[in-house]
Amino acid sequence: MKYSFKNDYAEGAHPQVLEALIQTNLIQQNGYGLDDYSIDAEQIIKQKINNPKAKVFLVSGGTQANLIIISAFLRPHESVVSPDTGHIFTNESGAIEATGHKVHGIENKDGKIYANDIQKLIDGHQNKPHQVKQKMVYISNSTELGTIYSRKELIDLYQFCQDKDLYLFVDGARLGHALTAETNDLTLEDFGKYTDAFYLGGTKNGALIGEAIIINNESLQEEFGFHLKQKGAMLAKGRLLGIQFQELLKEDLYFDLAKNANQQAMKIKEAFKQIGCEFLCETFTNQIFPILNQNQIDELSTNFDFYVWKKLDEEKSAIRLITSWATTNEIIEKFITEIKNLK
């Protein structure tokens, strides 16, 4: 059996999370997110982001979070701007459009977008009401390419959005990994301050399932529960989500797990660097994209599973390697040995 670096959701949950589920299993609770654990998880999150006026809603997955947030916030004639690498633009089978909204994909720079690019799009849509109205900017952190936004970049984007009457929404399926990257200068509090809404991903960082939606903008919080219900996201046993986020966040487990994933990725990166390898883009989170030739790819594929991400020329391709909270030192050492033996 090959070891898989294909994604960060190949295993179940962190043992502490499972243990919390077991401990609480037979305690009766209210359904639909009104259980004690979900309520407590909301309090913990609000403290951690330092925004007592935020509202927290727990859902089971990222696409679900994206489509509910976007369709709840926008009126029918409003659209959302995304990097062309954005999950909502390319990887959700038309989920956003299925709720009635256009997604504009604009050219990414290492997975990120900036005010200038967004302004250019808006400038090309001045023929109102014949052209759709841009009302939201969607970014991911860390991005689909493993890169992260700096504090200045986030604040600049938020300021731009404020000026242009746009909402800023951050897909944080891997926010833990972003916040624990060695080059990161953002804090969770910044996300409580410089976004209208964001979510904190559990699925890819130690939970069985779960993303915690945080809505900072008070005008967008109202009646949000209806949207969860209408889109099929309100779990009868909402406790399942509450317990997991409680466990992950009551201490720093969430960040410790993300840090482990990043560190394991950095060890692999270092190993590739030592053999002179280049990368599709420089990343400091749990996704790395070394550029290899076909022989090297074949060799590594014998014992390890991963995606060939992008063919660059006849000879070379970038592969994608993803580590997780569950990636052990043992497996990293074994993999690094194979890297060192590559020709």
Added chain:
Amino acid sequence: MKYSFKNDYAEGAHPQVLEALIQTNLIQQNGYGLDDYSIDAEQIIKQKINNPKAKVFLVSGGTQANLIIISAFLRPHESVVSPDTGHIFTNESGAIEATGHKVHGIENKDGKIYANDIQKLIDGHQNKPHQVKQKMVYISNSTELGTIYSRKELIDLYQFCQDKDLYLFVDGARLGHALTAETNDLTLEDFGKYTDAFYLGGTKNGALIGEAIIINNESLQEEFGFHLKQKGAMLAKGRLLGIQFQELLKEDLYFDLAKNANQQAMKIKEAFKQIGCEFLCETFTNQIFPILNQNQIDELSTNFDFYVWKKLDEEKSAIRLITSWATTNEIIEKFITEIKNLK
């Protein structure tokens, strides 16, 4: 702390289900429903319903199952017929309409509907194309009132649907309870034969989350995965669903749990009968609706939680009591003692 008879999802999962999650936790698996457990669960289900051509899709909740099935099967101008007590008609915050389809609510008889009622609705919609086209019949078994369809009733409905070119879709959030009711004469195989699609509820019968959608009609199976993805229902860790259904169904755990819920409810029913109590409708599953006066309701409310379901007159109301796989003999005995002491 009061004991709650408000619903059948107040606890977590059956211990065997949790144990299976623990045992498999660190085994790497493919994401998005392509894990070994989900694949095995599909095989088990297909055997149990005796329909090798069926396709099985695991999702996290009932509203999600309903909205995906209905929006995937219907073209934009087609509608679905439901009892006016149906979950999709009254309790899903407009989830079906949000996908673009009209739900017709027709008068229920103890939660059920029959060919005659549906035909009358169709007769009132003959002005095509000005009136929407009926294309699907939705029923629940057991119903929202705890009642069940007989084998003849199901076959008659299916035959009617076949004659009228309608799909028959059964919401089986509590199908386990229906199939283990003492008055039931339907089998799981019947659902593999006399429906176009149905689902087998896990959430209310021992799982943390999970409903198993089964599509019998081959013309409706095609490309169903896209709809799961688009509606945010495709869990990255689909293993969570696979493992649970595998555990519940590989032996008869699923049916044993439902039977326990029913038997506990029947004991309560018997106790109410012995004090001369009447019921909103006669049920043999895990939901009962005794009719009590306000004093009796107040008295029972001291130690137990339940919903007052329907005010019948100045004095009397029907309450709803729901038992589950987790309802113990001990709690039943305690509750029966209180019933016997009612004036």
Added chain:
Amino acid sequence: MKYSFKNDYAEGAHPQVLEALIQTNLIQQNGYGLDDYSIDAEQIIKQKINNPKAKVFLVSGGTQANLIIISAFLRPHESVVSPDTGHIFTNESGAIEATGHKVHGIENKDGKIYANDIQKLIDGHQNKPHQVKQKMVYISNSTELGTIYSRKELIDLYQFCQDKDLYLFVDGARLGHALTAETNDLTLEDFGKYTDAFYLGGTKNGALIGEAIIINNESLQEEFGFHLKQKGAMLAKGRLLGIQFQELLKEDLYFDLAKNANQQAMKIKEAFKQIGCEFLCETFTNQIFPILNQNQIDELSTNFDFYVWKKLDEEKSAIRLITSWATTNEIIEKFITEIKNLK
């Protein structure tokens, strides 16, 4: 060739309307509703309803007006309440649901609904957010049964809607006929005051096409043009709509035409009364529903076309007869002669 009483849109436009089209035909105008005629028509309407803050939008048909207004005003989790005879509930092929919103059909009384009935529906939807949120009341005047609301009834409904935070929207496809009925005590100004929005039907009262949407509620006016465009209702040659409404409303042509339709219907009603005929409901507009036996229906069908509206028993049915601005005295006399000869 039989003469048709089937509807009020069997002919083209009133000759004055056609003449206005001819006179203006080659004058260049801006597209998309920014032509001089549409702007002038808006001014005329705002004066006639005595609401200078209203906004007017001209569209081509009633279903279009309904679906745009409703989808523009409601957020995704909000629903609209309609009589069960309402056009949006039964005759628009699911148009409102196709924009994502549930339509509740409540029992009509001669085509009308009252605060009590609406309150009862709302009372049955208190389980938020599991049940959809009612946010709008839709009525027609005149109704689909030819009846009309009294001034007190409209004001009561509007007051109720204000109290309950509901929008009141009136489908006025036949508002001209309502306002010129002999029993009417409402004015156009009342509709500028006691509704959030309504429309003034042109198609059934002398225009080739056209309904004039009037939005009184200022909070609902914003960015309405986007919705027109998005739903395909913004005609390149919006002038076609502007010219017609200008012509119909600059003097009292609109009301004269409606009055003619009503008067012709009243003559027919009187003739049926004289032969002892009863009616499905008493109406004073251009729709009447005499109850006839099959022989009588067959006899009248020889030279005239109409719909058999409702079978009442083995022997008798109500037929529907509709007159229009184009119904001449000559045809009425001929028809009355035949009525008098009925056995």
Added chain:
Amino acid sequence: MKYSFKNDYAEGAHPQVLEALIQTNLIQQNGYGLDDYSIDAEQIIKQKINNPKAKVFLVSGGTQANLIIISAFLRPHESVVSPDTGHIFTNESGAIEATGHKVHGIENKDGKIYANDIQKLIDGHQNKPHQVKQKMVYISNSTELGTIYSRKELIDLYQFCQDKDLYLFVDGARLGHALTAETNDLTLEDFGKYTDAFYLGGTKNGALIGEAIIINNESLQEEFGFHLKQKGAMLAKGRLLGIQFQELLKEDLYFDLAKNANQQAMKIKEAFKQIGCEFLCETFTNQIFPILNQNQIDELSTNFDFYVWKKLDEEKSAIRLITSWATTNEIIEKFITEIKNLK
């Protein structure tokens, strides 16, 4: 008053069309497209395209035609590919997305797209079902840049679509202009043969309103009327559309009018060429895009209205000039005189 070259819908209808409306005005007809004129117009069109199995549906505008066709043909998870200059991609305020479907905008070449470009998009969407499924190709002829497809280009695209199981849909808002361009080698019959559906624009070529949708692919014709009704496109007085298309197409009026528009544009083009002017792209239909400096633009703006289409550098911009069936020789001569006087 300036003369406007801003668009081809600044005037009303061709006098013959108006005359036909007057002649038929008081003849009673069935509603909703079942009038004699619409039925006859369908027959005429089917003969002209030489496809007796086609079905024809008349609607009032282009955006309406686009959104109905696309939403009727596609299942929820299917998307449409358009040039990034396509009307559905940039100029319909999100109309297609509002029906639930993603529109992919791919780089245009003078307003056109080719098999290679589409294939590249499809290649980038192989991760099924996580990525949306491409099912339709949308093109315009003439395009938004006034260019036209050659017969070989259309047949190649259709062949590609057939091979890839894609529908080919042609927006023919200006199909008359395309078919009468001097460089054109396509016939109306080709559109009856090498497309799944297309429409023939009336609004921009002599009608007050109206686009004739033609569906060649028999599997897509079924129950199309429901979609017209549901989207608010089924006019009560469908006769208005029927009469106009009957008049435009019974002889060659439709093509004569388009030819006039093209010829007037060609005269203007020639005049610009003579003063050494360049063009954004070479066109042979009723849209031309001469490149002028700001002084020239200002000078021409004194007596004429037009859009500045695209700023090219600090000094120069392309303007857009559109002629129509109503553009007279007199106005052309006056305009050419001014062109010749430009510095």
